[in-house]
Amino acid sequence: MTISTPLSPTERSTPGRTKHRAVFDRAALYDVLDTGLICHLGLVLDGSPVVLPTGYGRDGDTLYLHGSTGARSLRAAADGIDVCVTVTHLDGIVYARSLNHHSMNYRSAVVHGRARPVTERAEKLHGLRMVTEHLAPGSWDHARGVNAKEYAAVSVLALPLHEASVKVRAEGPNDDAEDIEANAVWAGVLPVRQVFGTPEPATDLPVPAHVTARAAQASTGPCSGSSR
Amino acid sequence: MTISTPLSPTERSTPGRTKHRAVFDRAALYDVLDTGLICHLGLVLDGSPVVLPTGYGRDGDTLYLHGSTGARSLRAAADGIDVCVTVTHLDGIVYARSLNHHSMNYRSAVVHGRARPVTERAEKLHGLRMVTEHLAPGSWDHARGVNAKEYAAVSVLALPLHEASVKVRAEGPNDDAEDIEANAVWAGVLPVRQVFGTPEPATDLPVPAHVTARAAQASTGPCSGSSR
Numbered sequence: 154m155t156i157s158t159p160l161s162p163t164e165r166s167t168p169g170r171t172k173h174r175a176v177f178d179r180a181a182l183y184d185v186l187d188t189g190l191i192c193h194l195g196l197v198l199d200g201s202p203v204v205l206p207t208g209y210g211r212d213g214d215t216l217y218l219h220g221s222t223g224a225r226s227l228r229a230a231a232d233g234i235d236v237c238v239t240v241t242h243l244d245g246i247v248y249a250r251s252l253n254h255h256s257m258n259y260r261s262a263v264v265h266g267r268a269r270p271v272t273e274r275a276e277k278l279h280g281l282r283m284v285t286e287h288l289a290p291g292s293w294d295h296a297r298g299v300n301a302k303e304y305a306a307v308s309v310l311a312l313p314l315h316e317a318s319v320k321v322r323a324e325g326p327n328d329d330a331e332d333i334e335a336n337a338v339w340a341g342v343l344p345v346r347q348v349f350g351t352p353e354p355a356t357d358l359p360v361p362a363h364v365t366a367r368a369a370q371a372s373t374g375p376c377s378g379s380s381r
Numbered sequence: 382m383t384i385s386t387p388l389s390p391t392e393r394s395t396p397g398r399t400k401h402r403a404v405f406d407r408a409a410l411y412d413v414l415d416t417g418l419i420c421h422l423g424l425v426l427d428g429s430p431v432v433l434p435t436g437y438g439r440d441g442d443t444l445y446l447h448g449s450t451g452a453r454s455l456r457a458a459a460d461g462i463d464v465c466v467t468v469t470h471l472d473g474i475v476y477a478r479s480l481n482h483h484s485m486n487y488r489s490a491v492v493h494g495r496a497r498p499v500t501e502r503a504e505k506l507h508g509l510r511m512v513t514e515h516l517a518p519g520s521w522d523h524a525r526g527v528n529a530k531e532y533a534a535v536s537v538l539a540l541p542l543h544e545a546s547v548k549v550r551a552e553g554p555n556d557d558a559e560d561i562e563a564n565a566v567w568a569g570v571l572p573v574r575q576v577f578g579t580p581e582p583a584t585d586l587p588v589p590a591h592v593t594a595r596a597a598q599a600s601t602g603p604c605s606g607s608s609r
Contacts, residue, residue: 190474190573191471191485191487193421193423193467195430195432195465196430197428201463202423202430202431202463202464204432204466204467206469206471206487206489235428235430237429237430238432239433241419243419246516246517248517250525251524251527252525253535255520257436257516261433263432263433281480285483288474289476292480295567296476296478296483297479297565303479303480303481336584338525338584339523339582339589341580341583341588341592342580342581343592343596344580345576345578346575347576349474349573349574350574352569352571353569354568354569355554356568356569358566359567360569364476367571368571
């Protein structure tokens with residue numbers, strides 16, 4: 154992964170409140186996106202916001218989304234309306250001495266932009282590959298490929314990673330000095346992780362290496378195998 | 382938790398594509414919301430969609446959100462604009478015999494509505510309590526309470542759970558008959574779970590029971606302790 158140009162947030166992508174949590178480098182953006190599994194896609198339908206969970210994939214400074222050609226949300230996005238794609242990792246619950254300083258540790262990326270429909274065959278297949286390999290690394294070469302009917306039934310959208318912001322909180326509670334001195338209330342962080350379990354086969358075939366390798370992340374320690 | 386009136390989805394909250402995954406009962410909505418930790422709040426700012434991760438809490442058919450009085454997103458919502466709140470649990474990666482049928486197991490709730498600012502003191506404190514106890518059960522009675530300055534600096538929003546949809550996918554791959562017969566590709570589900578780790582104290586005080594009880598969920602088996 155290369156560290157290229159810094160993020161250039163505009164007004165809407167500049168965190169208004171907690172500026173000290175904002176991270177303005179492209180490597181941080183790539184990291185949040187690449188270690189996530191789903192994004193939340195926001196768009197405006199009939200004047201109202203709609204937020205839907207969906208898969209995605211990244212190649213360089215392009216984020217690929219896909220969906221059925223029949224999905225209203227993707228049809229709308231393909232018409233060229235603005236979207237907002239957010240990926241969030243919850244890393245911990247922050248217990249503070251005061252209720253006011255209770256918080257969460259997290260890493261989040263918010264991407265604003267206009268998604269364009271990908272119709273050229275080579276790029277569309279490339280986009281599908283990026284989305285598939287993000288969800289299930291190794292599957293593109295392992296599973297039966299996309300036939301003509303399936304190809305026609307899927308939409309692929311490309312969103313440039315031009316306007317984005319990354320926020321990270323990764324620390325203990327930020328209590329007031331008086332509350333720390335009083336030392337009357339426990340404070341600390343309860344870590345939260347996403348882990349893979351044991352594969353549940355639907356076939357009698359042996360579980361392939363690209364799946365066992367991923368599942369094995371969950372057995373490197375007591376729940377230490379994060380999907381990140 | 383009571384099962385009250387069924388959800389009454391409107392056009393925008395009726396899943397357009399995968400109708401068979403839609404669940405139309407209120408208990409399912411409560412379950413997805415109550416077992417989540419963060420939501421993705423969508424709103425329209427200057428004509429563009431914005432999706433931000435945030436905490437929340439539920440009491441009956443009211444969802445409470447909170448944030449700094451200075452946060453642009455919550456200020457806009459307090460003015461009475463439409464919001465969309467989505468909570469998603471990723472439960473598994475579905476490896477299918479064909480690329481086309483790769484999928485995810487998940488549970489998601491999408492709530493549409495108009496958030497109102499909560500300004501009456503008793504309800505505002507109740508809303509803060511719901512949000513705090515959702516994030517950190519037991520903290521409301523344990524930690525130092527909200528003082529006047531902190532009370533003034535926080536906004537609370539209430540969103541009615543009138544218009545919502547729940548979707549659930551919880552099954553193996555749905556491959557085509559030919560691909561199943563061919564039996565050439567492994568297929569199955571790789572479970573994904575969110576688990577708590579070991580508390581990381583910021584004080585020398587003993588870790589209180591309301592935190593140890595939650596952390597203990599992670600040690601009931603090899604990564605079997607879900608935060609759900």
